[in-house]
Amino acid sequence: MSHSGSSRLDSDAGCLLCAVRSLSICGALDERELREFARLSQRIRLSSRTPLFSEGDHADAAYNVSEGTIRLSKLLPDGRRQVIGFSLPGDFIGVASGDCYGFSADAIGPVMVCRLMKQPFARFVESNPGILLRMNDFAQRELMLAQDHMVSLGRRSAEERVAAFLVGWRNRLQAIGRAAKTVYLPMSRQDIADYLGLTVETVSRTLTKLERDGVIVIVPGGVRLMDARRAEALAAA
Numbered sequence: 001m002s003h004s005g006s007s008r009l010d011s012d013a014g015c016l017l018c019a020v021r022s023l024s025i026c027g028a029l030d031e032r033e034l035r036e037f038a039r040l041s042q043r044i045r046l047s048s049r050t051p052l053f054s055e056g057d058h059a060d061a062a063y064n065v066s067e068g069t070i071r072l073s074k075l076l077p078d079g080r081r082q083v084i085g086f087s088l089p090g091d092f093i094g095v096a097s098g099d100c101y102g103f104s105a106d107a108i109g110p111v112m113v114c115r116l117m118k119q120p121f122a123r124f125v126e127s128n129p130g131i132l133l134r135m136n137d138f139a140q141r142e143l144m145l146a147q148d149h150m151v152s153l154g155r156r157s158a159e160e161r162v163a164a165f166l167v168g169w170r171n172r173l174q175a176i177g178r179a180a181k182t183v184y185l186p187m188s189r190q191d192i193a194d195y196l197g198l199t200v201e202t203v204s205r206t207l208t209k210l211e212r213d214g215v216i217v218i219v220p221g222g223v224r225l226m227d228a229r230r231a232e233a234l235a236a237a
Contacts, residue, residue, distance in 0.1 A: 023090030023176055024064050028134040040124055041114040052094075052105040052113065059096035061115050065089050068111030069186045073194070074103045083195040085145070086169075086187060090176055092138050108186045153197045156237060161196045162206045163234035166216070166223060185222040 021027055021034075029037055041064070046052060052063060055074060070087040084103060087093050093105060125132050145168075152164050170183045178184070185192075189207075193200040207223070210216045215230050216223045225231055 018066055020066055020089040020176065024066075025092050025131055025134045025138065026064065028130040029128065033128055033130075037124065040120050041116050044113050044115050046107040046111040046113065048107055048109045050107045050111075052107065052111075053101050055101055055104045057101050059094065059099060059101045059118065061117050062092065062094040062121060063105075064114040064116070065091045065093065066112045066114060069108045070105050070111055070113075071108050071187060071191060072103050072105050081194055082197075083191055085142075085149075085195070086191075088172060088176055092135065095135070108191070149195075158196075158198055158202050158206050159209065160234050160237045161198065162192075162203060162210065163215070163231045165192060165196060166225065167228075167231050167235040170225065182219055182222045182224050 018024075018026070026034060026037060043066070046068075052070060053059075053061075065087050066089055068089070070091075070093065071083060072085040072087060072093070073081050073083045076082055086108070087105070094101065096102060125135075148164075148168070152161050156164060166183060169185070173179065173184065187195075189203050190200045192198075193203045196203065198206075207216070207218060210231075211218050213230075215225070215227045215234075217226055
């Protein structure tokens with residue numbers, strides 16, 4: 001598969017030096033297994049807004065995210081877009097149960113991924129059961145995120161949905177060592193709206209209300225949680 005706006009970087013040393021190795025499926029591998037894994041993988045750099053793969057494409061590879069953020073989305077029957085998630089460094093995406101990808105993935109800003117072709121990777125997994133256990137752990141975590149998101153869409157107000165998104169995103173950034181006073185939001189407000197099942201106007205109004213109420217301060221590139229306890233209480237509603 002070719003990616004316009006992408007470049008390939010091949011190096012066995014890349015896996016050994018990878019900053020997010022401990023967060024990814026590769027964390028289950030010893031040095032010998034990692035060198036074998038590195039020979040299977042191909043590092044690809046994507047420029048901003050470049051598709052990694054599109055819904056319906058032949059599912060010929062899986063991807064390990066090592067840098068940047070990837071938006072995952074599906075097209076609804078009426079032509080609208082539903083954002084179903086955002087992948088961060090350490091996430092593993094693109095494992096399809098069938099022959100085609102069931103969603104689209106594209107870069108939000110510059111991204112680095114490791115591409116693993118389907119058949120060679122399947123053979124590698126068969127001979128390295130530790131990585132299969134790690135993949136199962138990842139799948140369970142994603143299922144929990146999906147269940148939380150379904151609850152958010154079904155039961156929460158707009159304010160509760162936005163607060164839950166901000167707190168959840170902060171927690172995900174903390175989990176990969178990106179804790180900071182400012183919660184960096186690389187995605188657009190339209191992306192957030194399409195993820196939360198709201199209009200972009202509602203997202204903007206809600207962020208403004210949270211700022212007016214002293215819960216957040218909107219800053220370039222993200223928000224600062226000024227009253228984390230209140231944000232967490234809204235998120236838990």
